[in-house]
Amino acid sequence: xxxxxxxxxxxxxxxxxxxxxxxxxxxxxxxxxxxxxxxxxxxxxxxxxxxxxxxxxxxxxxxxxxxxxxxxxxxxxxxxxxxxxxxxxxxxxxxxxxxxxxxxxxxxxxxxxxxxxxxxxxxxxxxxxxxxxxxxxxxxxxxxxxxxxxxxxxxxxxxxxxxxxxxxxxxxxxxxxxxxxxxxxxxxxxxxxxxxxxxxxxxxxxxxxxxxxxxxxxxxxxxxxxxxxxxxxxxxxxxxxxxxxxxxxxxxxxxxxxxxxxxxxxxxxxxxxxxxxxxxxxxxxxxxxxxxxxxxxxxxxxxxxxxxxxxxxxxxxxxxxxxxxxxxxxxxxxxxxxxxxxxxxxxxxxxxxxxxxxxxxxxxxxxxxxxxxxxxxxxxxxxxxxxxxxxxxxxxxxxxxx
Amino acid sequence: xxxxxxxxxxxxxxxxxxxxxxxxxxxxxxxxxxxxxxxxxxxxxxxxxxxxxxxxxxxxxxxxxxxxxxxxxxxxxxxxxxxxxxxxxxxxxxxxxxxxxxxxxxxxxxxxxxxxxxxxxxxxxxxxxxxxxxxxxxxxxxxxxxxxxxxxxxxxxxxxxxxxxxxxxxxxxxxxxxxxxxxxxxxxxxxxxxxxxxxxxxxxxxxxxxxxxxxxxxxxxxxxxxxxxxxxxxxxxxxx
Numbered sequence: 088x089x090x091x092x093x094x095x096x097x098x099x100x101x102x103x104x105x106x107x108x109x110x111x112x113x114x115x116x117x118x119x120x121x122x123x124x125x126x127x128x129x130x131x132x133x134x135x136x137x138x139x140x141x142x143x144x145x146x147x148x149x150x151x152x153x154x155x156x157x158x159x160x161x162x163x164x165x166x167x168x169x170x171x172x173x174x175x176x177x178x179x180x181x182x183x184x185x186x187x188x189x190x191x192x193x194x195x196x197x198x199x200x201x202x203x204x205x206x207x208x209x210x211x212x213x214x215x216x217x218x219x220x221x222x223x224x225x226x227x228x229x230x231x232x233x234x235x236x237x238x239x240x241x242x243x244x245x246x247x248x249x250x251x252x253x254x255x256x257x258x259x260x261x262x263x264x265x266x267x268x269x270x271x272x273x274x275x276x277x278x279x280x281x282x283x284x285x286x287x288x289x290x291x292x293x294x295x296x297x298x299x300x301x302x303x304x305x306x307x308x309x310x311x312x313x314x315x316x317x318x319x320x321x322x323x324x325x326x327x328x329x330x331x332x333x334x335x336x337x338x339x340x341x342x343x344x345x346x347x348x349x350x351x352x353x354x355x356x357x358x359x360x361x362x363x364x365x366x367x368x369x370x371x372x373x374x375x376x377x378x379x380x381x382x383x384x385x386x387x388x389x390x391x392x393x394x395x396x397x398x399x400x401x402x403x404x405x406x407x408x409x410x411x412x413x414x415x416x417x418x419x420x421x422x423x424x425x426x427x428x429x430x431x432x433x434x435x436x437x438x439x440x441x442x443x444x445x446x447x448x449x450x451x452x453x454x455x456x457x458x459x460x461x462x463x464x465x466x467x468x469x470x471x472x473x474x475x476x477x478x479x480x481x482x483x484x485x486x487x488x489x
Numbered sequence: 490x491x492x493x494x495x496x497x498x499x500x501x502x503x504x505x506x507x508x509x510x511x512x513x514x515x516x517x518x519x520x521x522x523x524x525x526x527x528x529x530x531x532x533x534x535x536x537x538x539x540x541x542x543x544x545x546x547x548x549x550x551x552x553x554x555x556x557x558x559x560x561x562x563x564x565x566x567x568x569x570x571x572x573x574x575x576x577x578x579x580x581x582x583x584x585x586x587x588x589x590x591x592x593x594x595x596x597x598x599x600x601x602x603x604x605x606x607x608x609x610x611x612x613x614x615x616x617x618x619x620x621x622x623x624x625x626x627x628x629x630x631x632x633x634x635x636x637x638x639x640x641x642x643x644x645x646x647x648x649x650x651x652x653x654x655x656x657x658x659x660x661x662x663x664x665x666x667x668x669x670x671x672x673x674x675x676x677x678x679x680x681x682x683x684x685x686x687x688x689x690x691x692x693x694x695x696x697x698x699x700x701x702x703x704x705x706x707x708x709x710x711x712x713x714x715x716x717x718x719x720x721x722x723x724x725x726x727x728x729x
Binding site (some may be wrong): 088089092096099100102103150323392395397399400401402403404405407408482483486 | 537540543546565566569570571572574576578580584586587591597598600601602603618632645649
């Protein structure tokens with residue numbers, strides 16, 4: 088029997104019992120679809136979180152004042168209790184590290200903004216010219232903060248899109264003057280609407296030069312320093328460089344905390360990746376069940392077609408012919424189920440993306456390949472036993488059955 | 490040399506703890522081109538004999554030489570090959586594959602033999618023509634009459650041009666007229682040189698054969714040759 092004939096014979100046999108075949112294909116399809124949809128959901132959640140973090144900049148080191156103790160009590164904890172402030176001079180010094188490309192000092196405070204008769208509470212962010220670049224923010228109109236001497240308190244402001252709408256409505260905002268607290272500032276730029284994102288939203292922010300903010304809030308400390316390094320791989324060495332500089336500037340004591348974006352991102356990535364894998368595992372159980380169903384259906388087929396098997400043997404079919412025919416039939420059922428399930432799964436993932444547009448619910452390739460391979464694998468594996476049983480049937484006994 | 494030589498064949502079935510001797514010390518030889526009817530009451534071992542002749546069953550003792558070759562020692566796959574090439578089966582209940590058309594049923598042995606499709610198509614077309622089934626080629630078995638079904642089965646049995654045709658009650662499920670038609674068809678094939686061995690209950694059909702083997706309790710009671718010369722009508726050839 089040639090392979091083409093075996094294939095034709097097996098497919099005719101599968102189509103000869105349409106209801107049975109349809110149900111079998113459906114069972115396998117549900118298994119595959121479950122894996123595809125659930126991994127799409129899990130991986131979508133992972134990608135959503137990772138993208139949100141990546142939008143903050145993946146190669147950032149954030150310096151904050153004070154030390155976060157994670158190693159329990161050490162001699163250092165008895166020497167100082169109050170950390171030294173983080174200053175603009177510290178930020179400037181960090182630029183000397185070779186792996187650092189850009190920095191942005193950050194000062195934050197609440198204040199009131201007023202234009203004409205309108206008044207509202209706002210968050211004021213004092214920073215430098217590089218902040219927009221580091222955070223991938225876009226300026227819709229005008230320009231971002233000028234590249235000045237960081238000590239110079241220029242009376243300029245860049246405002247968020249929501250703020251612009253609320254304060255100026257349809258009027259031109261660029262060049263207008265607004266009052267923040269007691270300071271009069273000229274609007275030089277409008278941020279593009281940032282959509283949604285984790286952390287700060289630029290839509291309702293007033294961004295001013297760091298010296299202006301410090302004067303406004305009567306302080307000389309920084310809230311954070313954002314440091315951008317050359318690449319993601321350079322994060323580790325860069326962190327050591329920064330620690331060295333900061334230690335030297337603070338009498339050998341490192342009373343600041345350095346957080347890398349990468350570490351947080353990596354943790355989320357791992358947790359959600361494991362979650363996806365777990366969900367895929369649960370879905371894979373349905374594939375195993377479908378595999379057992381294939382075996383059941385094929386065993387019924389062998390019983391149902393005992394007479395036919397006897398006939399084939401009488402006509403000179405070898406055990407191998409019969410084994411291959413039944414194995415091919417099991418493989419075809421699984422293949423059909425896998426393909427239908429693949430399509431169903433993608434429709435399901437599409438439905439999720441339609442219902443939750445923020446969630447990039449695409450099934451990961453590894454999950455799709457694993458699902459298809461498992462479907463085919465279990466189908467063939469569980470098809471072996473019935474096929475062997477068919478091949479071993481005694482022709483005389485088989486022929487007596489109808 | 491006889492085409493079929495059975496020598497001291499024993500076949501024992503075990504039912505629970507009792508043993509049933511389906512065939513006891515059976516020796517018989519059949520020449521190529523013979524027309525043999527195997528007759529006898531139920532349970533006399535006729536069907537067991539036919540299964541052994543068709544290599545569907547193996548004897549517990551004794552030798553079966555087919556065309557001079559001892560086939561009892563062959564492996565299952567080798568026996569399958571002999572069946573495919575040399576033996577055609579016709580069954581009482583036709584045994585057609587219900588989901589395949591008449592033409593596909595006829596072509597099944599050719600498929601199993603792995604013949605190329607164009608050669609298959611040619612031979613199936615010829616068989617359909619020979620058996621008057623051209624108009625029914627694409628019909629499925631449930632769309633055929635009993636006589637047509639048996640014609641399809643006979644066409645399938647002969648498509649590999651076997652040396653012998655084994656028929657188990659070929660007319661058992663047919664009415665009288667159709668039965669005679671099928672009998673004539675089988676006899677025509679025999680006249681063309683194929684050995685024909687028919688198991689039957691029907692004395693009329695049995696009487697048509699030139700040689701009758703009468704079985705009883707697994708033994709050959711009578712071996713009667715109607716032609717060419719009626720030797721002693723009731724001589725037990727193989728007593729034990």
